[in-house]
Amino acid sequence: MTKTEENKQGILNINLRTKTLIITGIALLILISVFVSNYFIDHTAVLTSNFYNVNQPPSxxxxxxxxxxxxDMFMRTxxxxxxxIGVGAFASIISTIVAILLGVFSSVxxxxxxxxxxxxxxxxSIPHILLIILVSLAFGGGxxxxxxxxxxxxxxxxxRILRAEIKKINTSEYIKLSNEFGKSKMWIARKHIFxxxxxxxxxxxxxxxPHAIMHEASISFLGFGLPAHEPAIGIILSESMKYLSMGYWWLAFYPGLSLLFLVLLFDLIGENVHKLLDPQSAQE
Amino acid sequence: MDVLKVENVNFNYGSHKILTNLNFSMENNQVIGLFGDSGSGKSTFCKVLTGFIKEYEGTVTINGEVPQGGFNPIQLIYQHPEKVMNPRWKMRDVLEESWMPDDNLLDEFGIKREWFNRYPSELSGGELQRFSILRALNPNTKFIIADEISTMLDAVTQAQIWDSLLKLARKNNVGVLVVSHDKKLLNRICDSIVYLSDITE
Amino acid sequence: MSKLLEIEKLSISFSQYFKGLEQRELKVLSDLTMDVDDHEILAVLGSSGSGKSLLAHAILGILPSNAKVSGSIRYKGKEMDDELKEELRGNKISFIPQSVNNLNPLMKVKEQAIGYIKDEKDKEKIIKKQREIFNQYNLSEEVDEMYPFQLSGGMARKVLISTALLNDPEIIIADEPTPGLDEEAVKETINNLVELKEKGIGMILITHDINTAIETSDRIAILYLGYVIEITDTKNFSGEGEKLLHPYTRSLYRALPETYFELTEGHQPSYQNIPKGCPYHENCSRQIRECHYELPELREVNGTIIRCFNPLGEGD
Structure with missing residues (x-):
């Protein structure tokens, strides 16, 4: 009796490190395969209309x-x-650059x-969606x-996080001591802060x-985002609105669910990487 | 001969006067004890001396010159060594930020080479304090300000680190200002003892 | 007759995560056995950062949830489970914390001292008593209305002590009561603690300051890397230290500035590198073969409890 209990616990209590690595690995694998599959799908073949198979339910x-x-809705999704993912990646890079510049700048x-x-x-303080639509229009859309x-x-x-973090590090005693050792500001920034x-x-x-992806989908859905010929999730969802009342539920259900799944995967990766890099947060 | 001189130093924290008209001097072959009650401004004085606090009135000079830029010849050693070490650095980098002593000196301070690849959180308080002392005893250092550096350590470790520190300081002609609330310790290791209340107004 | 508080083979460890979520087991207290009686102060002496405070937390039942605890704690012969710990905490067993940081910064001193009481009559009674005790410690009525940040070091100490006394405790656990105080306040605190003992309270005094331990306690338990290595009468800390039997204890005593300031080789490692066998053997001048691979059990030698295979004698 006790032995089986122990065994059960042994399986459930996999070392947190292994667990975190496995979860992150699987999530990453899914994301990468989704992204890479795009280059192997024949866009024209998938997006060409085929009137023999109109409005087929999932099979x-x-x-x-x-x-x-x-x-085929699977291919479109x-x-x-x-x-x-592409939009998310580009947007994240731009955002990160802005955030780092401002964070570093604030310590002057x-x-x-x-x-x-x-x-x-x-x-x-400005409503996000509004700002996104305005900036998007200002850059000519698309x-x-x-x-x-x-x-x-x-x-x-x-x-905001970087500003606070840099401030905290800058006031720490080891930075002050580094000054006393005659180290330059650049040296301290490179070796200590970065x-x-x-x-x-x-x-x-x-x-x-996840934020970037969700916002891209929402403004595309509203018609301010990607042009209608792109197979973006926002476009798919807004088109499907016309057909939902006819009972073609799968047009919105699966793409929407996939988007949600994608967003959750990123969230999961973020949280687990956070645990790996900053073990204090994993201390129960 | 190097002379550390503190003249007419005033430091206020808001409207609260912490140091008033402080005058003090010492030479580089001396070990002087500084005694004062807790909250009397001993630590503030240490920070003024070593340039951690810069917004004070008065002057701190070595041989009549104000230390400027580069390596500060007046080095502070803290009560809590873990606070003055970057938690993500290995001990080798922590030590090298100041200088790398030769093997003999490392042995004299009882520093094992295997510690070099560890992080500060993996060493005991006594082990860390050895690093921070050796780090402060750079060849360019002329004065050491030791602010309660053995308060958190057990008596055995206390005796060890003072022995190592003072031996090296005497050999290199480094003056040491020992700040402590423990008068018996000051009596043991110092040439003379100064009361903070006697050098301020 | 059973003792007031008995601790047997208490071990506390944490599993910690390091960079990349590498897991390590950190033993902070190992195989701790000690007891306290009424009219007695037992000092627990260990270097700072050693997690001695966790001993207090274990007795009070307020350890963090990721702590692994084994061993037993008995109150008057009765095993203390979580329920009993909660019942005794703040009543029969009081805690004097390390600093005012343990007080709520947004609550007036008086309110913190009496705590939350529903019944108006009880409240009046306890307020009266609080005033009495505060008077004994020369804490004026002004102090009642102060916030913790307004208290000086010595005053804060008195507030913490008198708060601990409100419920007529039988046992007091004091965590580092002296550091950060000036000489006068230290003396006063020590007097206060000794007075409490004379009234019959049994006290565990957790400290890293050997002087405080010597001046207040009846017996001293010396910790080394989380192991009790010796529990000895405080009066043995005298003369040349010839009555201290453990090599570490004796060198600790002889290293004091007021005795010999004697130099001993070797240094105390960190808790993550506790050696196998006797925790002290790497630095011990009297090590024998067993010390390297076997942990000595606690045993009694001439009235002293000691964890050593080859203890010093009085002549050594």
Whole structure:
């Protein structure tokens, strides 16, 4: 009796490190395969209409069913997710650059710090969607417009974290001592501060993905984002609205669920990487 | 001969006066004890001396010159060594930030080479304090300010680190200001004892 | 007759995660056996950062949830489970914490001292008593209305002591009562503690300051890397230390500035590198073969409890 109990516990209590690594690995594998599959799918073949198979419900042949033009919804969703990841990646890179610049800038002196804080608060206080739509229109819309809009609006949380973190490190005693050893500001920034904030940056970037993806999908859905010929998830969802009342539920259900799944995967990776880089947070 | 001189130093924290008209001097072949009650401003004085606090009135000079930029010849050793070490650095980097002593000196301080690849959180308080003392005893150091450096250590370790520190300081002609609330310790290791209340107004 | 508080083979460890979630077991207290009686102060002496405070937390039942605990704690012969610990905590067993940081910064001193009481009559009674005790410690009525940050070091110490006395405790656990105080306040605190003992309270005094331990306690338990290595009468800390039997204890005593300031080789490693066998053997001048691979059990030699295969004699 007790022996079986022990065995059970042994399986459930896998070492946290292994567990975290496995979860992160699987999540990453799924994301990468979604993204890479885009390059192997023949876009024209998938997106060409086929009127023999119009509005088929999900089956083994068409996992996610087909739409009113007979296109396979699974393939369309896969392409849509690929675009989402692409937009997310570009937007995250832009946001991270802005966040790092502002974070570092804030440590120059108190006046600059106040200005940076004010800018962060200003951007944080404008409704996100509105700002994204405006910036997207200002950049002329399309793929480029969406990437810039999402990228230029998502840096606030990371900038705020970096500013606080740099401030904390700068006031620590070992930085003061480093000054006494005659080390230059650049040396201290490179050797002391950067290695300590790099983990924050990595986690911040990963956790930015889900936001960027969701916002891209929402403005595409509203018609301000990607053009209608792109197989983006937002477009798929907005098109499917017309057909939902006719009972073609699979047109919205599977793409929506896939988007949610994608977002959760990024969240999961972010949290687990955070645990790996910053073990204090894993201390129960 | 190097002379450390503190003249007419005033330091206020808001409207609260912490140091008033402080005058003090010592030479580099001396070991002087500084005694004062807790909260009397001993630690503030240490920080003024070593440039950790810069917004004070008065002057701190070595041989009549204010230490400027680069390596500060007046080095502070803290009560809590773990606070003055970057938690993500290995001990080798921590030590090398100041200088790398030769093998003999490392042995004299009882520092084992295997510790070099460990992080500060993996060493005991006594082990860390050895590193921070050796780090402060850079060849360019002329004065050491030791602020309660053995308060958190057991008596055995206390005796060991003072023995190592004072031997090296005397050999290199480094002046040591020993700040402590433990008068018996000051009596043991110092040439003379100064009361903070006697050098301030 | 059973003792007031008995601790037997108490071990506390934590599993900690390091970079990359490498897991390590950190033993903070190992195989701790000791007891306290009424009219007695037992000092637990260990270097700082050694997690001695966790001993107090274990007795009070307020250890963090990731701590692994084994062994037993008995109150008047009765095994203390979580329920009993909660019942005794703050009543029969009081705690004097390390500093005012343990007080709520947003609550007035008086309110913290009496705690939350529903019944108005009980409340009046306890307020009266609080005033009485505060008076004994020269804490004026002004202090009642102060917030913790307004208290000086010595005053805060008195507030913490008098708060601990409100429920007529039988056992007091005091965690580092002296550091950060000036000489006068230290003396006063020590007097206060000794007075409590004379009234019949049994006290565990957790400290890293050997002077405080010598001046207050009846017996001293010396910790080394989380192991009790010797429990001896406080009066043995005298003369040349010839009555101290464990090599570490004796060199500790002889290293004091007021005795010989004697130099001993070797240093105390960190808790992550506790040696196999006797924890002290690497630094011990009297090590024998067993010390390297076997942990000595606690045993009694001439009235002293000691964990050593080859203890010193009085002549050594």
């Amino acid at each position: 083994f042949e068409h996992w996610f069913g087909t739409d009113w033009m007979g296109r 896969l392409l849509g997710l690929g675009i989402s 002196n108190t006046v600059v710090d106040e200005i940076v804080t004010a800018v962060i608060d200003l951007f944080g 793929y480029y417009g969406v990437v810039m809009a999402v990228g230029l609006t998502h840096w606030t949380p990371l900038a 290695p300590l904030i790099i983990s924050q940056i990595i986690v911040g970037v990963i956790l930015m993905f």
